[in-house]
Amino acid sequence: MLSTATEPTIEDYPTDAPGAGPEAWACPLTLEVETDNSLGGQLLAEVGRLRPWAAETRRRRGRTLFGLSGAEPDQVDDVATVLATIAESGNVTDQPDTDIEWAHPMPFLLRHLADDLRSFYHEAIAAQPGDTPPNHEALNGWIFGETILGEVLLAIADHLTDAGAANPMAGIVRNLTVPEGH
Amino acid sequence: MGSALVVRLSDLHPNEADHLRARADAMPEFDCEQWLTPRPLTESTVALVSTCGMHRRDDPPFTLGAVDYRLIPRSVDWADIVISHISANFDRSGLADDPNVAMPLDRLEDLAARGEIGAVSNWHYTFMGGHPQPQMFEEAGNEVGRLLAEDGVDVALLVPI
Numbered sequence: 001m002l003s004t005a006t007e008p009t010i011e012d013y014p015t016d017a018p019g020a021g022p023e024a025w026a027c028p029l030t031l032e033v034e035t036d037n038s039l040g041g042q043l044l045a046e047v048g049r050l051r052p053w054a055a056e057t058r059r060r061r062g063r064t065l066f067g068l069s070g071a072e073p074d075q076v077d078d079v080a081t082v083l084a085t086i087a088e089s090g091n092v093t094d095q096p097d098t099d100i101e102w103a104h105p106m107p108f109l110l111r112h113l114a115d116d117l118r119s120f121y122h123e124a125i126a127a128q129p130g131d132t133p134p135n136h137e138a139l140n141g142w143i144f145g146e147t148i149l150g151e152v153l154l155a156i157a158d159h160l161t162d163a164g165a166a167n168p169m170a171g172i173v174r175n176l177t178v179p180e181g182h
Numbered sequence: 183m184g185s186a187l188v189v190r191l192s193d194l195h196p197n198e199a200d201h202l203r204a205r206a207d208a209m210p211e212f213d214c215e216q217w218l219t220p221r222p223l224t225e226s227t228v229a230l231v232s233t234c235g236m237h238r239r240d241d242p243p244f245t246l247g248a249v250d251y252r253l254i255p256r257s258v259d260w261a262d263i264v265i266s267h268i269s270a271n272f273d274r275s276g277l278a279d280d281p282n283v284a285m286p287l288d289r290l291e292d293l294a295a296r297g298e299i300g301a302v303s304n305w306h307y308t309f310m311g312g313h314p315q316p317q318m319f320e321e322a323g324n325e326v327g328r329l330l331a332e333d334g335v336d337v338a339l340l341v342p343i
Contacts, residue, residue: 006217006219007217008214008217061278061279062260062261063260063261063262063263065264065265065274065278067239067264068243068264068265068266103243104243104245108245108246111268111270112243112266114270115270119274119278122274122275122278123278126275126278126279136273136275137195139275172246175270176246176268176269176270177270178270179270179271180195180197180198180201180270180271181195181197
């Protein structure tokens with residue numbers, strides 16, 4: 001196109017995207033485990049079930065997208081604990097008190113905490129057998145419809161909505177933390 | 183280079199498709215500079231400019247409303263790459279599996295090895311897309327343009343995400 005154009009030109013590519021992945025996708029792992037009834041306990045158990053698969057993907061790729069919150073790649077449990085604590089307490093303004101040097105202030109930190117853990121879940125799914133990985137909607141449907149992480153993130157989203165009346169940033173962060181439609 | 187993968191608006195979630203249509207309608211008019219026919223690609227040095235929000239792990243992350251950019255060296259180690267794009271609707275799964283989805287540096291190297299482009303730039307640039315006021319990028323965009331020119335780049339491949 002560069003060789004023939006005499007003015008700014010827009011051309012469509014002639015090819016379409018391949019199949020967008022299965023409409024109905026189910027995670028083959030059994031995530032339900034016996035724990036105490038706390039969100040933190042349930043979330044840590046879920047993360048534990050996914051850990052070997054996420055480790056496999058990290059090994060294969062030689063990298064991870066986890067860590068934008070400031071947590072190190074091996075601090076998945078710490079991030080999970082912080083998110084569950086915030087989901088239960090509703091405190092979306094105070095910086096979580098841990099040894100981690102957070103890379104962002106609250107409530108904006110919540111957006112990256114959520115993304116770190118979602119990245120970990122995506123890594124776990126990416127390693128599992130199957131010809132076609134789930135598409136974006138199927139992944140979101142699984143996380144927000146079937147996992148404790150989804151339950152935790154939706155609880156935090158509700159807290160951010162409530163806090164948004166007094167703190168507009170909280171309302172903005174709510175929309176950066178949970179995808180549209182959830 | 184393999185087949186191009188084009189996702190159409192009809193493939194997207196209806197909310198996202200409506201959002202993108204509204205954004206397109208609200209796009210400001212930009213004056214067009216005089217068209218310059220570049221030198222043949224086989225003699226051109228090519229750089230990537232992507233709005234995927236990718237950067238090296240020790241770079242400052244993109245923040246809400248960011249209109250600045252990050253540098254990606256030609257020799258980047260993909261293990262050192264993270265993505266701080268703030269949109270929760272931005273599907274990272276493909277990009278996580280292969281950073282070339284948004285930053286096709288390895289593909290540029292392939293093209294250079296086959297002689298289809300002249301050379302790969304030593305530096306590439308990333309922004310965070312999704313900003314509601316694209317005219318806010320003018321200053322940084324002009325700066326990147328000057329840097330590309332100073333670096334001897336003939337063609338910039340824009341990768342909107």
